Amino acid sequence: MKYAFLGAGKMATAIIRGMLRAKLCVPSDIVAACPEPELLGELGESTGVGCVASNADAAAFASVVLLCVKPCDVAAALAQAGAGLDGKLLVSIAAGLPISKLSELAPTSRVIRAMPNTPATVGRAATAYACAESATSADRAAAEAVFSGIGTVYPVAENLLNAVTGLSGSGPAYICLVIEALSDGGVHCGLPRKLAHDLAVQTVLGTAELVAASNAHPALLRDMVTSPAGTTIAGLRKLEAGSVRSALIEAVHAAAERARELSAQ
């Protein structure tokens, strides 16, 4: 199968690297298009994929076209791809652009809309996707194969993609904030900055792996390390007083609402 990337920025690069790492295809099966020659040169040199300036040439080359430009550049990129999109599977990762709008801009393509996240760069993305009615089971399998290369993949109904954006799309920013705050807490208690940072990162990483590996609810795992009158309950009491749980719920809700507003524009 041949793949074209419209846009060769951070997400496109992460997906391309993931596809090659997963041996989904070889570099000569991929062409990336972008107006910035410097970016393309770098991508081409480091991955061996084909690089072109024209979206039309890229789209014509492939049977699967991945739309990886910013939402404000989507209309222009699709117009530039033109007839190259005819009969192709178009996989968009542009935040907030509904399948109906994408199908309007690319009426001759079968559309899949996906929401990956930035851990794609290290092969640990969480991606959810929804399909237009015109998408076939082979299209679904092709999209799943692409996103499996950069992490885990979840099919969802399109009306859930704003919630996905609020949770896993924006979530890496929330977790970075948590890591930064834990690290600050360590420094406040006398740890050197680098050690505090490393301990915070490893704690988040290790706990996430523990939760993923266990069938238990996170509350049960939390209980296991919370001894009566101990240190952890003292810390948890402060987190509850600071409404951290509620703040995270509200953060996901606010981001999902913002995604819904952007989708409606």
Ligand SMILES: NC(=O)c1ccc[n+]([C@@H]2O[C@H](COP(=O)([O-])OP(=O)(O)OC[C@H]3O[C@@H](n4cnc5c(N)ncnc54)[C@H](OP(=O)(O)O)[C@@H]3O)[C@@H](O)[C@H]2O)c1
């Ligand atoms: N980053 C995230 O966390 C994340 C998560 C999920 C989904 N997304 C979505 O992924 C998409 C890409 O995000 P990103 O972070 O990878 O952005 P990015 O690094 O800015 O990459 C976008 C690339 O598209 C290029 N471009 C602009 N107009 C173009 C056109 N007409 N044809 C072809 N290429 C064009 C840009 O080139 P110039 O720099 O020259 O303009 C840039 O290299 C966005 O729609 C975003 O909503 C991002």
